[in-house]
C-alpha cells in the first residue's frame with residue numbers, strides 16, 4: 001500500500017502551486033470574479049499550457065491519460081487557491097464524457113478555445129440519475145428536448161452544453177446542445193462562491209442525430225459524476241487546509257488582552273479540532289482516490305467521503321470565521337470565501353445528511 | 366405558580382392583531398419577509414417605527430413616563446407573539462433597546478429631554494461606536510482618543526464594525542480620555558449629535574452575505590461638544606456596562622423563534638426530499654426539527670423566568686446565558702433553513718432580496734432568504750461579546766477555584 005503522490009504528480013503539484021501562488025492571488029481572483037464573464041481566458045490558457053486540460057482525457061482522445069488520483073491531486077490545489085475557472089465542469093466532466101466517442105468539438109476544448117458545461121441537475125440536489133426526468137421525444141430528424149436544468153455551472157461562457165434527458169425507451173440519453181440553440185434560454189447568476197451558473201430552460205430544443213452523444217449513458221454519466229464528486233471533495237479539502245493554515249497563523253498574531261488569541265485554551269482547542277477535521281477528511285479523500293484508481297470505489301465509498309468532507313468542512317469553516325471574530329465576517333478576507341466554497345461542495349451532488357442516511361440505511365456489500 | 370395569561374388578554378390580543386393586520390404598508394411587510402439579519406431593511410423598518418409610534422406602541426418595554434406602553438409582562442409577550450406571527454420587521458435595537466434605556470438610567474435631564482423623543486419616534490437612528498481594529502473582545506483596550514478643548518472634545522482615531530453607521534444620524538461611542546491607571550478607568554461615553562461632523566469619514570464594509578451592514582468610521586480632529594458626555598469623564602466603562610445589560614437580554618425573543626420553527630415546518634412540507642416524499646416525512650429531518658423545538662422550548666421557558674423575575678432570571682450569569690442560548694439557537698435555525706433550500710440556496714440573489722426591486726427570485730421565498738440568513742447568523746456568536754467570552758463569564762459565576 002502506498003497513498004503518496006507519484007514523483008510526476010508531485011512535480012505537477014509543485015509547478016501548479018508555484019503558478020497559483022504567484023499569479024492567482026486572492027486579489028487577482030477577486031478581479032476575475034468581478035468581470036462580466038467571471039472567468040479568465042488568460043488563466044485558462046495558462047492551465048492549458050500546464051497540461052491540465054488534457055490531463056483528465058484518455059490518450060486516444062488526445063489527452064494525457066491521467067487517473068482519478070491525478071485529478072484529485074490537481075483539484076486539491078485549485079481548492080486551496082479558490083480557483084473559479086470551470087476546470088471541473090468543462091475539462092473533467094464534459095470533456096471526459098465527450099472523449100468517449102471522439103467528438104469533433106473536443107480539440108477546441110483541449111486547446112482551451114472553448115468550454116463546455118454539464119447540465120444534469122433538475123432540483124433534487126443529488127447525483128441520483130433516477131431523478132433525471134427531462135424528456136427527449138423522438139422526431140423525424142432526431143429528438144426534441146423539453147424541461148429545465150438547474151445550476152448549470154459555466155453555462156453562459158460555454159459553447160456547448162452536455163444535457164442528460166430520458167429517451168422514449170426510458171434510458172438515459174446524453175445530448176450535445178449548442179449554447180445558443182433556439183429554444184434554449186438561460187437565466188444566469190453568480191453563485192455564493194463566486195462562480196457563474198445558469199438556470200436553463202429547454203423549450204422544444206431540436207437535437208439532430210449528431211447531437212445524441214450516448215443513447216445509454218447511465219454508466220458513463222455515473223462514472224463522470226463520481227469522478228467529479230471526488231474532485232469536488234478534493235477542492236473542499238484544499239480549502240480546509242488553507243483555512244486551517246490561515247486561521248492558525250491569525251490566532252498566533254492577533255492579540256487581545258495583551259496576548260495572542262491562540263494562547264486562550266478555547267481557541268487552541270478549536271484549532272486542534274480543525275486540524276482533526278482536516279486530517280480525517282484528507283485521509284479519507286486520499287484513500288478513496290486510491291480505491292477509485294483501482295476501480296474499487298463503490299457508491300457507498302463515495303457517499304462516505306462526500307458526507308465526511310461536507311460535514312467536517314462546514315464545522316472547520318465555521319470555526320475559522322468564529323476565531324477571526326468580526327473580520328471573519330467580511331467579504332474582504334478570503335476566510336468567508338473558503339467557507340462558501342465548502343458550503344457549495346457540501347450542497348451539490350447530495351449534502352452530507354443525504355449521504356449519511358444512505359450509508360446508514362444500506363448494508364455494506 | 367401561574368401560567369394563565371388571563372382572559373382580559375384575549376381582548377388585548379384582538380386589538381393588537383387588528384392593528385398589525387392593517388397598519389403596515391406592503392413595503393414594510395416585504396421588508397419583514399426579506400429580513401435576513403437582526404437588522405431589518407433600514408428605510409422600511411424606520412417607516413414602520415413611525416407608524417407604531419403614532420399608535421403609541423413603538424416601545425413596549427419602556428416605562429409610560431417616557432412614552433412606553435406601560436404594558437404588563439404578559440401584554441408584552443402577547444404583543445411579541447402577534448408581531449412575529451405576521452413576519453413584520455423587528456425594530457432596530459440600538460435606540461429603543463440600548464441607548465434609550467441607558468439614558469433613562471444614567472442620562473442627565475437635559476439629555477433625556479433632547480434625545481428620548483427622537484429615539485422613540487424613529488426620527489433618529491443611533492449607531493454604536495465601541496469596537497476598534499485593536500479592541501474587540503478586549504474593549505477596554507480601545508485607543509480612539511478624545512482631548513478636552515474648551516467646551517469640546519477633539520476626537521482622533523477609528524472605530525470598526527459600526528453597524529449601520531452609513532444610515533445613522535447619531536452615534537454613541539466610547540473614547541479614551543486618559544492613559545493613566547487601569548485601562549478601564551480612562552474611558553468616556555459620548556453621544557454624538559451627528560455622524561457627519563467635519564473630519565468624520567464612514568466606509569461601509571461588505572459582509573459574507575454580500576450586503577454592507579457594518580462600517581469603519583475614521584475621526585480626524587473631530588470636534589464635538591462635551592455636553593454629549595454621559596456620566597463623568599473617565600467613568601465611561603461603568604456607563605458601558607450599564608448599557609450591556611440592555612444589549613444582552615431582557616426582550617421576548619422566543620416568539621420570533623417559534624415563528625421560525627413554524628416557517629421551517631411549512632417549508633419542509635413543501636420541499637421534496639431526495640429520499641422521496643417531502644422533508645416533513647423524512648425521519649432525520651423530523652428528528653432535527655424536534656431537537657430544535659426542544660431547545661426553543663427550554664429557551665422560551667428560561668425567557669419567561671427572566672421576564673417574571675424568577676430567581677433563575679436573577680442569576681448574575683443571566684445576560685451571558687441569554688446571549689449564548691439565543692445566538693446559538695438562531696444559528697441552528699439557519700442551518701436547517703439552508704438544508705431545506707439545498708441547491709436553491711446557492712445563487713447569490715442580492716437584487717431579489719432588495720425591498721421593492723420587483724425582481725423575481727429563483728426558487729421560493731424561503732430559498733431566497735435561507736443562505737443570507739445563515740451567513741449573517743455566523744456573526745451572532747461574535748458580536749455583543751463573543752460566545753467564548755460569554756462562557757468565561759458564565760464560568761466565573763460558578764464556584765470553581
Ligand SMILES: Cc1cc2nc3c(=O)[nH]c(=O)nc-3n(C[C@H](O)[C@H](O)[C@H](O)COP(=O)(O)OP(=O)(O)OC[C@H]3O[C@@H](n4cnc5c(N)ncnc54)[C@H](O)[C@@H]3O)c2cc1C
Nearest residue numbers: 264322323325326493495496501502526528744748751753
Ligand atoms: C455583524 C457584527 C456587528 C457588529 N456591530 C457592532 C457595532 O454596531 N458596534 C460596535 O462597536 N461593535 C460591533 N461589532 C463588533 C463586535 O463587538 C466584535 O466583533 C467583538 O467584540 C469581537 O471582537 P473582534 O472582532 O475584534 O474579535 P477578537 O476579540 O479579536 O476575537 C477573536 C477570537 O478570539 C476569541 N477571544 C478573544 N478574547 C478571548 C478570551 N479572553 N478568551 C477566549 N477567547 C477569546 C474570540 O472569542 C474570537 O473567537 C460587531 C461585530 C459583528 C460581527
